[in-house]
Amino acid sequence: MSAETLSRPLRLNAVSLAAALPGVALPAYDRDRITVGVVHFGPGAFHRAHQAFYFDRLLAQDPRWGICAVSLKSPGVRDALLPQDGLYTLAQLDAETRFQVVGSIVEVLVAPEDPPAVFARLAAPMTRMVTLTVTEKGYCLTGDGQLDVAHPDIVHDLANPREPVSAVGYIVEGLRRRFMAGLAPYAVVACDNLADNGWRLKAAVTAFAQSVDPALAAWIEAQARFPRTMVDSITPATDDALRARVEAATGLADAWPIQREAFTQWVVEDVLGPPSANGDAPDLASVGVTLTDDVRGFERAKLRLLNGVHSTIAYAGLLKGHETVFEAISDPDLARLAEDLMVQDIIPTLTAPRGLDLAAYGQAILGRFRNPEIRHLLAQIAWDGSQKLPFRILGTVADALAAGRPVDRLALPLAAWMHFVRRRAAEGVTIVDPLAERLVATAAACTGDAAADVAQFLKLEPVFSRELAGDAVLVAALVKAYGELG
Template sequence: MTYPDTPDTGSDLPMAGAGIVHIGIGAFHRAHQAVYTHDAMAAEAGDWHIIGVSLRSTEIVDALNAQGCGFSVIERHPDGPKARKITSMTHAVAAARDVAPVIAALADPAIRIVTITVTEKAYGIDRSGKVQHDHAAIKHDLENIDAPSGLVGILVAGLKRRKDAGLRPFTIVSCDNLPANGHLLRAGVIDFAQQIDPGLGQWIAEHVSFPSTMVDRITPAATAQTFADAKRLTGHDDPAAIETEPFSQWVIEDGFPDGRPAWDKAGAILVKDVEPYELMKLRMLNGSHSLIAYVGQLGGYRYVRDAMANDMFAKLVARHMENAAASMTPLPGIDFADYGAELVARFRNPEIAHETRQIAMDGTEKLPQRIFAPALQMLNAPEQLGTFALCFAAWLAVMRTRINGADSSEAAQTLNDPRAEDIVAALGDNQEAAAIYDRLAHLQDWMPEGLKESAVWREAVIARLSLLLLDGADHAIAQELAP
């Protein structure tokens, strides 16, 4: 693929070898880590190109390989879209077709880093860091370590191959929205490996680095408009084009014993401790996104920008950010009020078509860190608990609304959640707010005990759920903002 030589179009990088395997080459990776790596190699040359791995999809692999793995990133600026060409990927592999090339790449001594964006549910690791034996990929891979299909199994198979060959391990970098993602992944990988080979588990514990990260860039799913704009701006069809906002952030724990690209020269922030930044993003950005997603769907808003164009809705989101900020300790160099105002402006960007339904996926995976954890801290400040309770109430209402009138199999499909069957079974035919809350709040291993046992939290959620079910989203928002 060739691109016109314009200031808004990136240029091909010099030829160099691959040093990174990335697992999960969806839109977010192509808008984020692939861009940082492209810019890092443009600033400081090195063998850091990416071998892209798709665990499930074959279409994106074929689309990328057909055009040499260069692709368009369409940045949606308020004054119109701009295109960049990104060429940091050498080739792509579909693990679903054949996992052998993936394991071979991981065993290649030239590969020094493995980065990951596969969404929360693909890990198969519980909050304690243990692998989930009822997770389909974990179950399969424990029994088939030479032909794994899931993330953890593939990582362990690659590390096993390197240990057996006497090679240094690669560094593993999770870029998913999980609390302490590096620590969680480390615990899960070690737990899995010990069940395969205790010696391998010990070797991983002693030698493999798992830096934690915080990532941020709003990246909607590509649409026909994405591809039309890519062709208009570049002059070529690009089925791998993605769109995103101008803003991008990457905070990385600096723990790379075998080197890394010059990500810092591409704008990434390298720190000793990612957790405070991660907490800020999870609670203020991701928590607000969940609030917008669930209340927005109940209010008939398809896109975040549409909900945020409603002044009352925007005030609700700003209120939630204030409440989320109150749950955190101050962060040096960061003004939470300024960060919140920047988030509101990003959410209101009229050029970003981010669907509320897309954000709402996998709620049982996202709500614990985004809503439950800060709500637990705010139980003694009920005046700041309201927006957390409203978000959970809206999730409950969305679950109830989606499955009303559907049989159990249809209901489970429409929820788009890894615990859909549990949700459907728990809800049954219950229509009253208190019954809905009591059944879903008691899903096993989900809500923190301190929150589940709190009468203050229960009453706050049920009151808001009743409003949503009886009077709708607009009335519930007005009540939340009332003095």
């Protein structure tokens, strides 16, 4: 055996866990006692930094809530975590840095490779909850929030409901199998940045089920729980620098560690029922989850104040040549734009839910953006703008117009997005967006004339409603902002 082999760090797994360096937090439970109670679709970085973190806490007191993580497309997570027995390192990067090994994921499946295994988990009596982080586009919804029956995945699944490819299709097939077996439905907990996410998902699932079996749809409508949620924690993508940092801190090699800020928040509509030894609901409140009857208030505040300002500094920051959120918020002009947008434009459209001080919340968000330990790439935030902007910015625009307030500042992120698309298309850079082909065509039709270019973008009805596209006040503000940024 070579000296190089002897010096190579151990790969993180159940056996090597005992060799972790002092100071690394390890699972506070016996993983051999865990049973799978949660099926999660979309085990990307955010899920592993967020929901899996909360269930990791819960397993210390209740072993019934292990996670079966299901990837709908890529085997990347499975291939990284299988040799690690599902274990991975969570690096919480803030004023104090903390490294923790998370053990709540006990199985990773790749749906296209083994659909029967996914169906078996969904139909298992021990499965009580299905959670999702599949991004806004993964719900296959139209601009007005209904099931998009023209979406290629939904077209496929409606024609082949026993062989689904979409999250909605898998959820319905899992519920159908439980319905046929006389089992209670699992709770379905959407955890993506989508307004009224649980309600929209229930409507989509019910509409899909109606096409499969009206009796199944009626059962879902009457018995299944789809709580609305709000999730929050800034989670930059994993890179080699993080892998090296984690290896140095833990003494173990981790193929796919995760990083996030110390702040994390999960707000869930209080409809799951009381936790009990034999009940279907986990005791989420005991591990820091906020249960409330006003998720919409928390959700709207987060979507508009955090996500809306995130998108603003992403597009405006990229135009100024910045690369990360920290760089952008360190730019005095962008910092001023972010704060003015929050205080003067966004907060007036919000009603604070009980227990939330909007002004303090806004300042806390700006403080989180200034965390130098988090290298959050603006490009990561900028993609999928056609899906994000209607929820993050355009709702605020509509409320401001209805109240007769100016929208000049709110037009800046929209105009910056238009320039972002135009420049990326001109450079031949692939645009990551469900509307990529239309965006490229729109960019190709642009001439540099502000009024003409804005008119081209306003034709994108999935982004801009007819009412907004035809509003003279907004159009004038967009043309002005576009011209100033060009």
